[in-house]
Amino acid sequence: MPKEKNPPGLKLRLLAAERLALVLGGNNFSPFGAGEIADSRDRALANRLVTTALRRHGQIDMALSELLDRGMPKKSGSFEAVLRLSLAQLLFLPDLGAHSALFLAVEAVKADPRARHLSGLMNAVLRRAQANSARLSAMSDDLLFPPAIREFWSRAYGEDNLDRFAQALLEGAPLDLTLKDNDPELIEALGATPLGFDTVRIASRDKPVEGLFGYDEGRWWVQDAAAAVPARLITLAPGASVADFCAAPGGKTAQLVKAGYDVTALDADPARVERLNANLSRLGYAARIAIGDAADFRPPAPFDAILLDAPCTATGTFRRHPEVIWHRTDKDVESRVALQRQLLANAARCLNPGGVLVYCVCSLEPQEGEDQVRWVAGHLKDLELLPVTPEELGWLGPAALADGTVRLHPGLPMPEGVEGALDGFFVARFRRTGG
Numbered sequence: 001m002p003k004e005k006n007p008p009g010l011k012l013r014l015l016a017a018e019r020l021a022l023v024l025g026g027n028n029f030s031p032f033g034a035g036e037i038a039d040s041r042d043r044a045l046a047n048r049l050v051t052t053a054l055r056r057h058g059q060i061d062m063a064l065s066e067l068l069d070r071g072m073p074k075k076s077g078s079f080e081a082v083l084r085l086s087l088a089q090l091l092f093l094p095d096l097g098a099h100s101a102l103f104l105a106v107e108a109v110k111a112d113p114r115a116r117h118l119s120g121l122m123n124a125v126l127r128r129a130q131a132n133s134a135r136l137s138a139m140s141d142d143l144l145f146p147p148a149i150r151e152f153w154s155r156a157y158g159e160d161n162l163d164r165f166a167q168a169l170l171e172g173a174p175l176d177l178t179l180k181d182n183d184p185e186l187i188e189a190l191g192a193t194p195l196g197f198d199t200v201r202i203a204s205r206d207k208p209v210e211g212l213f214g215y216d217e218g219r220w221w222v223q224d225a226a227a228a229v230p231a232r233l234i235t236l237a238p239g240a241s242v243a244d245f246c247a248a249p250g251g252k253t254a255q256l257v258k259a260g261y262d263v264t265a266l267d268a269d270p271a272r273v274e275r276l277n278a279n280l281s282r283l284g285y286a287a288r289i290a291i292g293d294a295a296d297f298r299p300p301a302p303f304d305a306i307l308l309d310a311p312c313t314a315t316g317t318f319r320r321h322p323e324v325i326w327h328r329t330d331k332d333v334e335s336r337v338a339l340q341r342q343l344l345a346n347a348a349r350c351l352n353p354g355g356v357l358v359y360c361v362c363s364l365e366p367q368e369g370e371d372q373v374r375w376v377a378g379h380l381k382d383l384e385l386l387p388v389t390p391e392e393l394g395w396l397g398p399a400a401l402a403d404g405t406v407r408l409h410p411g412l413p414m415p416e417g418v419e420g421a422l423d424g425f426f427v428a429r430f431r432r433t434g435g
């Protein structure tokens with residue numbers, strides 16, 4: 001029988017390998033959209049393969065160190081990405097079957113002129129993995145985080161929370177939405193669970209976000225339950241002038257507009273500002289938009305409040321971006337910390353006396369959160385901490401710390417019957433003294 005040139009599943013495997021290779025090369029993961037893979041089942045499969053390879057990255061590293069006697073071959077095109085995907089399938093996605101993992105891996109490297117010569121090695125390695133799959137698939141969850149992060153987080157958050165972080169990493173993130181109106185019919189049509197305030201959660205869905213009820217009418221926007229907390233901590237009268245520094249793509253800007261403030265949204269990245277504009281216009285919301293550097297921005301008049309959602313290492317988003325924990329370096333943390341300080345100092349300058357500054361980062365690194373509050377106390381004398389109370393946070397009350405700052409993380413208890421966890425976020429609220 002002549003061999004089929006394009007066996008079923010090969011094209012998808014090649015696309016998935018290409019996406020994984022991009023992430024292994026240092027890029028952020030972005031799931032396949034409908035424009036890239038039209039068939040929703042194929043799209044879901046490709047995304048599942050890549051996310052499993054990323055979530056299990058540390059365990060797959062360990063398996064590779066055992067299976068590849070001479071290490072990863074150099075300059076071998078798609079070999080590594082294909083191998084990681086196949087191990088993800090073989091060890092962690094048993095419902096997809098072992099046969100296709102092996103067959104498609106060999107076909108995929110044969111299709112790549114730079115990896116073709118390694119098809120025999122691919123076959124041998126995967127057969128060894130298959131023979132040892134019971135043991136390899138039961139590797140410790142301790143391997144899910146890089147050793148340095150594991151050690152650091154276990155000191156900061158405790159072992160029990162780290163177990164919950166691991167579970168959250170493997171589960172991935174459900175879809176949280178912030179609603180324009182808490183309309184029970186909308187919540188029912190979305191099949192969503194209310195999470196308090198104006199957040200609802202959709203645990204599982206088969207449609208892309210754009211296909212969900214109410215999207216075209218701009219009745220909600222995507223925003224993790226933890227990400228929705230900072231903007232709520234500004235509680236001024238409607239009409240107050242509020243700036244959103246580092247605003248794009250605009251989830252928090254939308255909350256500020258919804259609260260009735262006179263909002264200025266500032267971001268340094270023009271392409272991201274376009275997304276912010278599109279998001280606000282879908283929602284029927286208006287804000288003054290400025291493109292510029294929040295470290296030296298000078299407004300025509302000071303603001304009553306500023307929300308500073310500062311650029312950070314984003315390690316708190318590891319449920320959706322498992323790669324962040326593998327890409328993060330100490331240098332990244334240092335450079336973010338330095339930038340955050342500049343942004344804090346300028347935000348303080350742009351406030352009216354008595355004005356409120358909410359600082360937040362979607363990072364789990366204490367250097368970007370808790371330590372920055374200590375830095376503010378020592379260096380920005382015109383800012384004083386304005387403590388957040390547990391009551392202000394509703395069901396997230398346990399996230400309020402004794403010093404009045406807020407630490408959200410994926411280990412926090414969720415309300416009864418709610419699946420999934422939360423992003424990691426740190427929030428501190430300050431007031432500008434004087435005047």
Ligand SMILES: C[S@@+](CC[C@H](N)C(=O)[O-])C[C@H]1O[C@@H](n2cnc3c(N)ncnc32)[C@H](O)[C@@H]1O
Nearest residue numbers: 246247248249250251252267268269293294309
């Ligand atoms: C964490 S994201 C903001 C998310 C946004 N607040 C939301 O809720 O949708 C950080 C943003 O900071 C912007 N940014 C980074 N450095 C900046 C700077 N120096 N000045 C202004 N914006 C900056 C980035 O372009 C990015 O859009």
